[in-house]
Amino acid sequence: MKVHISxxxxxALLALAPVNATLAAPEKGAATEVPSQLPRNAAPLHYSIxxxxxxxxxxxxxxxxxxxxxxxxxxxxxxxxADIDFRRVTIAKGRAAAMPxxxxxxAAAQTAxxxxxxxxxxxxxxxxxxxxxxxxxxxxxxxxxxxxxPQGAEKRALFTQFEAPDARRFVPSWDEPNYxxxxxxxxxxxxxxxxxxxxxxxxxxxxxxxxxxxxxxxSPKMSTYLLFFGLGEFDRITKQVGPTEVGxxxxxxxxxxxxxxxxxxxxxxxxYNDYFxxxxxxxxxxxxxxxxxxxxxxxxxxxxxxxxxxxxxxxxPKITSARTRQGIFSTDAHEIAHQWFGNLVTMAWWxxxxxxxxxxxxxxxxxxxxxxxxxxxxLDRVNGREGAMGLDAYVTTHPVIQKISTVEQTSQAFDTITxxxxxxxxxxxxxxxxxxxxxxxxxxxxxxHAYANTRTDDLWNAVEAAGAKGLxxxxxxxxxxxxxxxLEVKSAKCVNGSTLLTLTQSEFSRDRKAETSAKPxxxxxxxxxxxxxxxxSKTVISNGSGSLQLAGCGAFIVNAGQSxxxxxxxxxxxxxxxxxxxxxxxxxxxxxxxxxxxxLAFNEYQPVRTALNLVDAVPSDTSQRVTEDNVSTYGYLYGxxxxxxxxxxxLAKLASNRFGPTLSKLGYKQSPSDSTLxxxxxxxxxxxxxxxxxxxxxxxxxxxxxELETNPAALDGPLRTTWLGVIAQNADQADWDKxxxxxxTAESFLVKSSMYRLLGSARDIALAKQALALALTKEPGPTLxxxxxxxxxxxxxxxxxxxxxxxxxxxxxxxxxxxxxxFIPGLGYGSSDPAMVxxxxxxxxxxxxxxxxxxxxxxxxxxxxxxxxxxxxxxxTSAWLDEKAAQ
Ligand SMILES: [Zn+2]
Numbered sequence: 001m002k003v004h005i006s007x008x009x010x011x012a013l014l015a016l017a018p019v020n021a022t023l024a025a026p027e028k029g030a031a032t033e034v035p036s037q038l039p040r041n042a043a044p045l046h047y048s049i050x051x052x053x054x055x056x057x058x059x060x061x062x063x064x065x066x067x068x069x070x071x072x073x074x075x076x077x078x079x080x081x082a083d084i085d086f087r088r089v090t091i092a093k094g095r096a097a098a099m100p101x102x103x104x105x106x107a108a109a110q111t112a113x114x115x116x117x118x119x120x121x122x123x124x125x126x127x128x129x130x131x132x133x134x135x136x137x138x139x140x141x142x143x144x145x146x147x148x149x150p151q152g153a154e155k156r157a158l159f160t161q162f163e164a165p166d167a168r169r170f171v172p173s174w175d176e177p178n179y180x181x182x183x184x185x186x187x188x189x190x191x192x193x194x195x196x197x198x199x200x201x202x203x204x205x206x207x208x209x210x211x212x213x214x215x216x217x218x219s220p221k222m223s224t225y226l227l228f229f230g231l232g233e234f235d236r237i238t239k240q241v242g243p244t245e246v247g248x249x250x251x252x253x254x255x256x257x258x259x260x261x262x263x264x265x266x267x268x269x270x271x272y273n274d275y276f277x278x279x280x281x282x283x284x285x286x287x288x289x290x291x292x293x294x295x296x297x298x299x300x301x302x303x304x305x306x307x308x309x310x311x312x313x314x315x316x317p318k319i320t321s322a323r324t325r326q327g328i329f330s331t332d333a334h335e336i337a338h339q340w341f342g343n344l345v346t347m348a349w350w351x352x353x354x355x356x357x358x359x360x361x362x363x364x365x366x367x368x369x370x371x372x373x374x375x376x377x378x379l380d381r382v383n384g385r386e387g388a389m390g391l392d393a394y395v396t397t398h399p400v401i402q403k404i405s406t407v408e409q410t411s412q413a414f415d416t417i418t419x420x421x422x423x424x425x426x427x428x429x430x431x432x433x434x435x436x437x438x439x440x441x442x443x444x445x446x447x448x449h450a451y452a453n454t455r456t457d458d459l460w461n462a463v464e465a466a467g468a469k470g471l472x473x474x475x476x477x478x479x480x481x482x483x484x485x486x487l488e489v490k491s492a493k494c495v496n497g498s499t500l501l502t503l504t505q506s507e508f509s510r511d512r513k514a515e516t517s518a519k520p521x522x523x524x525x526x527x528x529x530x531x532x533x534x535x536x537s538k539t540v541i542s543n544g545s546g547s548l549q550l551a552g553c554g555a556f557i558v559n560a561g562q563s564x565x566x567x568x569x570x571x572x573x574x575x576x577x578x579x580x581x582x583x584x585x586x587x588x589x590x591x592x593x594x595x596x597x598x599x600l601a602f603n604e605y606q607p608v609r610t611a612l613n614l615v616d617a618v619p620s621d622t623s624q625r626v627t628e629d630n631v632s633t634y635g636y637l638y639g640x641x642x643x644x645x646x647x648x649x650x651l652a653k654l655a656s657n658r659f660g661p662t663l664s665k666l667g668y669k670q671s672p673s674d675s676t677l678x679x680x681x682x683x684x685x686x687x688x689x690x691x692x693x694x695x696x697x698x699x700x701x702x703x704x705x706x707e708l709e710t711n712p713a714a715l716d717g718p719l720r721t722t723w724l725g726v727i728a729q730n731a732d733q734a735d736w737d738k739x740x741x742x743x744x745t746a747e748s749f750l751v752k753s754s755m756y757r758l759l760g761s762a763r764d765i766a767l768a769k770q771a772l773a774l775a776l777t778k779e780p781g782p783t784l785x786x787x788x789x790x791x792x793x794x795x796x797x798x799x800x801x802x803x804x805x806x807x808x809x810x811x812x813x814x815x816x817x818x819x820x821x822x823f824i825p826g827l828g829y830g831s832s833d834p835a836m837v838x839x840x841x842x843x844x845x846x847x848x849x850x851x852x853x854x855x856x857x858x859x860x861x862x863x864x865x866x867x868x869x870x871x872x873x874x875x876x877t878s879a880w881l882d883e884k885a886a887q
Contacts, residue, residue: 080168141169157232228302292783301338322679337363358422431563433468441466587623608876690726760791
């Protein structure tokens with residue numbers, strides 16, 4: 001699954017409605033104790049599911065035949081079910097007559113116990129269950145997405161979303177990843193609609209009354225969370241890759257907009273076939289587009305039938321930016337990597353979720369960089385690692401491998417630590433092992449565990465066996481304990497043309513600095529360092545200190561190439577040398593050094609001026625990616641002076657002087673000679689300078705917006721959302737009304753969605769209030785309203801939280817069940833108001849179980865740290881700005 005990691009606050013904050021299920025006691029003497037919330041007396045072998053959805057009534061009828069193995073003599077089995085109405089249950093052995101059985105539901109535990117009426121001997125049985133269920137309007141279980149087709153007609157399409165615990169809303173089942181089985185699915189559907197599942201259609205027949213019965217081929221052995229069903233007025237485009245038919249399924253008429261994703265999928269399947277040395281095992285691989293959005297995720301890797309929201313799948317010349325196209329490629333790369341890593345080989349339990357997600361994130365970057373070297377995707381990794389280190393340095397963090405005991409903890413596990421720290425740790429281990437040994441280890445792992453389940457150590461052992469000596473102990477240190485190592489370069493001595501570094505290891509913290517300095521955790525840290533322009537040297541720092549000899553003398557960088565998961569603190573003279581030679585560093589090290597120095601300065605490990613001097617040293621002709629980072633730092637500083645408009649005006653002027661010439665050179669319009677990175681930089685400069693009120697940028701936005709009156713296509717193209725974003729932020733009532741009108745009259749759902757999302761970003765408080773009120777009406781549609789509220793929380797977290805608390809039930813109905821208790825803390829995450837802490841605490845006390853408090857704890861930690869650190873950052877920044885002005 002691809003979750004919304006990039007949306008700042010949403011990052012670490014997911015939870016499910018409280019469920020009281022707890023971990024079942026492991027069987028005594030079991031060799032490998034895979035956790036389970038179900039009794040262990042039975043396991044499924046095969047499901048034959050038949051469904052008849054009633055899209056209009058938002059319900060469905062189902063029947064399932066479950067062949068299962070009763071392992072010990074028992075009078076009942078317990079499986080998962082949520083919001084399922086059991087009508088008739090029987091149990092049969094072989095050809096013997098079926099016997100009636102009774103189902104009793106435990107709604108809180110999301111289970112149903114099927115009682116047989118007497119004790120049955122161990123053996124193979126078949127359960128036959130008639131039931132009905134609900135079609136939801138947020139992305140959980142079987143759900144509906146409504147949209148208008150290009151002719152303006154109201155349409156409804158159905159999809160499923162089962163990860164982590166929602167297959168049980170579709171079919172009573174052993175809904176845990178370790179219970180793999182095969183699946184047959186048959187559906188009765190409107191004859192004019194297309195039905196899609198994991199496997200190709202095996203048979204289809206008209207059954208009268210405008211209905212057809214569609215039977216799909218039998219799936220391979222897989223976990224329940226990977227099952228998929230979709231139904232609607234679709235078009236499907238395809239491409240053949242060896243024996244695999246690769247497809248993209250889109251709303252009718254959108255075929256051409258799916259071509260970019262189809263081309264990407266075809267390339268990626270071939271690449272992974274080769275990389276894993278195991279061919280993709282299903283006959284087809286579709287990527288199914290759904291209109292609308294979720295606050296939780298953007299795509300899901302159902303085996304053979306990936307689901308992706310339109311905004312990260314359709315390439316529409318009217319609106320799609322270069323950055324969105326990159327997102328289409330990388331999201332596809334992520335989900336296709338899961339077809340092997342996750343689907344073919346699956347974590348045994350959710351405590352190893354990171355194995356799926358950290359790995360897919362890493363593979364996504366690797367494949368994206370392979371096909372698009374000009375995108376500098378390796379720099380995305382540096383920013384992903386930065387996001388992870390930010391969260392990992394609070395006391396509220398958790399290890400990459402974490403204990404998962406309840407259903408809500410499963411959903412909370414889809415966070416930045418799992419995805420981005422997971423990716424960063426794998427990046428470090430690949431660099432340690434070397435690309436070839438690492439790949440050979442993965443190939444062996446894939447072959448050994450195909451169609452089965454694994455624990456993290458299965459992977460480490462495979463890679464170490466392939467030749468990566470010492471990998472397991474490093475891997476354990478970074479996955480079993482939380483936190484961020486801090487390496488301090490104590491000294492650097494130039495002797496006979498080489499440099500001897502001495503390093504000590506402590507721990508980087510944002511809220512326990514004294515404690516972690518006094519008693520840091522220890523890691524085995526693989527270190528790569530080099531004098532600029534010389535060959536790199538490698539070592540592993542153990543037990544808190546070490547030394548390293550580098551070829552050459554002069555400015556040097558530790559964590560050269562940025563594959564390490566740690567921060568580096570230099571002595572002032574070393575920093576001064578790096579600042580002087582900054583332009584000679586590769587872009588990736590420039591970015592890593594900027595991130596480290598800012599984070600260390602803002603968290604009081606070094607003076608703020610050290611970081612700001614480095615920001616100032618970034619040359620204007622560096623990589624566009626580094627310039628983007630640089631302009632965003634100015635945006636961050638500007639935001640710090642919310643209550644000091646005079647200082648903001650000075651900062652804005654400084655930013656305009658510094659970046660205005662770069663923007664002038666790029667021009668306001670997309671040019672045919674643009675690279676992807678040029679296009680991204682232009683968009684970032686317009687957004688950030690527009691946010692800071694740059695007169696030229698705001699005037700151009702207003703000019704283009706006015707032009708819409710006479711030319712409705714004036715804003716069409718890759719910068720449409722960027723320019724409208726500037727208008728939206730600086731909007732007055734007339735602008736806002738006009739934007740809303742553009743949303744109402746948009747000719748495609750994709751464009752409509754983008755317009756409504758922007759309505760929440762007005763800085764004007766009266767307009768922010770209007771946006772909130774609008775979110776509770778039917779006008780935006782059920783999946784866009786939460787995005788509007790989220791938009792308001794950007795500039796007005798207090799307003800958004802007060803509104804959400806006052807309308808709690810209505811607001812929570814606007815988000816996926818699985819992200820419900822994450823949503824409100826997410827709205828308040830960016831606040832620096834002491835009152836927010838009390839509000840969120842009161843919310844947690846009233847509505848969250850102790851197990852699902854984590855989102856609130858994380859938001860509170862971030863807010864409190866901000867309240868404490870911001871005055872100091874402001875004071876030091878002001879002094880630096882004043883000195884700069886006086887020069
Ligand atoms: Zn994923």
